[in-house]
Amino acid sequence: MNAHDHKGPKILLGVTGGVAAYKSPELVRRLIEQGAQVQVVMTRGAREFVSPLTFQAVSSRRVRDDIWDSEAEAAMGHIELARWADLVLIAPATAHCLGSLANGLADDLLSTICLATTAPIMLAPAMNHVMWRHPAVQANKQLLEQRGARFLGPATGSQACGEEGPGRMLEPEQIVAAVFEEPARLASQSLKGLTVVITAGPTREPIDPVRYVTNRSSGKMGYALAHAAQQAGARVVLVSGPVALTPPPGVERVAVETAEEMYASVHEQIGTADLFIGCAAVSDYRPQSRAAQKIKRNAEEMSLALVRSPDTLASVAALDDGPFTVGFAAETQDVIGHARGKLTGKGVDMMAANLVGPRCGFDQETNELTVLWNGGEVQLDQAPKAMLAQRLIALIAERFHAVRGSDSAAPQTGTPVS
Ligand code: C5P
DSSP: OOTTSOOSOEEEEEEOSSGGGGGHHHHHHHHHHTTOEEEEEEOHHHHHHSOHHHHHHHHSSOOBOOTTOHHHHHHSOHHHHHHHOSEEEEEEEOHHHHHHHHHTOOSSHHHHHHHHOOSOEEEEEOOOHHHHHSHHHHHHHHHHHHTTOEEOOOEEEEOTTSOEEEEEOOOHHHHHHHHTTOHHHHHOOTTTTOEEEEEESBOOEEEETTEEEOOSOOSHHHHHHHHHHHHTTOEEEEEEOSOSOOOOTTOEEEEOOSHHHHHHHHHHHGGGOSEEEEOOBOOSEEESSOOSSOOOSOSSOOOOOEEEOOOHHHHHHTSTTOOEEEEEEEESSOHHHHHHHHHHHTTOSEEEEEEOBTTBSTTOSEEEEEEEETTEEEEEEEEEHHHHHHHHHHHHHHHHHHHHGGGSSSOOOOOOOO
16 A cells, blocks of 8 residues: 555654654654655654654655745645644654744744644654753743643653653653544544634623623534544634633634624624634623613612614624625524524524423533434434533534535545434
8 A cells, every 4th residue: 555545544753853753753763654645744853863764764755944945835735734634743853843833933844834734733742850840941841732722741750861761752662652542533624724712601791780681501512523623633722702711722712791892803703714603692682771870779760771782693694705604593492493493493403492491401511403404304312511512523524525525624534414
């Protein structure tokens, strides 16, 4: 079989300039043994330790090491390389490499690819133990982890400099085991290269400086969807109402409070979006005016005048050349009937409907959904929200690729949906 036409996961292996680079050709060999396709990208420092020819021999691919190499760029540009990868693995990752990635620098081919990819990034650091423990390096590690990068090691032991401590690169077989630990993650990049905007949580509509109108939404379903979309390879922007949840690693959160703020924030982001998922429980009405001072308890009765809030989902669905749109319909009765009405009424591509009651829907750990589109319907049975979110994202990806066709960034996965 030709090295370029098999179907294994596509791993872009970054090799940076640490002495542990001498182990990286062995790592390439073991990854290929596991069925991976490996494209090596070296930094200038790495070339001082190992010859590109060694990597070319073990990977059967021309090594890339220069963003200014016009011939190589013409064959497969750095953005294409970033899109090609199902995983970016950097082994060894030096202190300089971690610093560049944490700061978003793009001063060589590898750091540029890391900014341009939506694939998961795994880092196997290797450096002297004093460098590893340095607060600057630890702060970079923390920042990269918050953004979704996964660290493999380092191990503790004797170092090339003759000292002992944490900073040794993991052995190639340990790195390979970690890479293939989550095969589903490597295989299910169904939203690779796409940008997804998701709304989540309730909105809060002020009555006066201390009171507001809101609803029971916890944001759990929207946050689970954001996580699942990020794991499926998308760049995810989460426009969130006030909730008590931490954003999933690697997801960009924009915090809003009112329905009007949510509308404005979504429209600021939507120009770059391929997909929009409206999971927020937006207040349909808001107080007509907001009292400047706390309202006093003088009157026997009082009424609150409400006006309708802008409908974010319908407005996104109405955009010319807008993204593929998915809405949610939480109903207390006739769930399917109301959801079909909203599918056509709001002009969205898909609608996920659920019954809201004492034991289902809002602020619960589990949910069940009926997903509708023009000409189709699928039941997603009751499951924890994280699992349900993965199934819904797989279904959305399938419909998206079916409708938007081959010009969309990732191929259809055919992921089964129960
Ligand atoms: O009209 P209804 O609120 O039942 O529709 C629910 C769907 O519409 C959800 O996807 C919700 O996020 C979205 N929506 C919206 N803006 C509103 C009201 C609802 O985006 N003002």
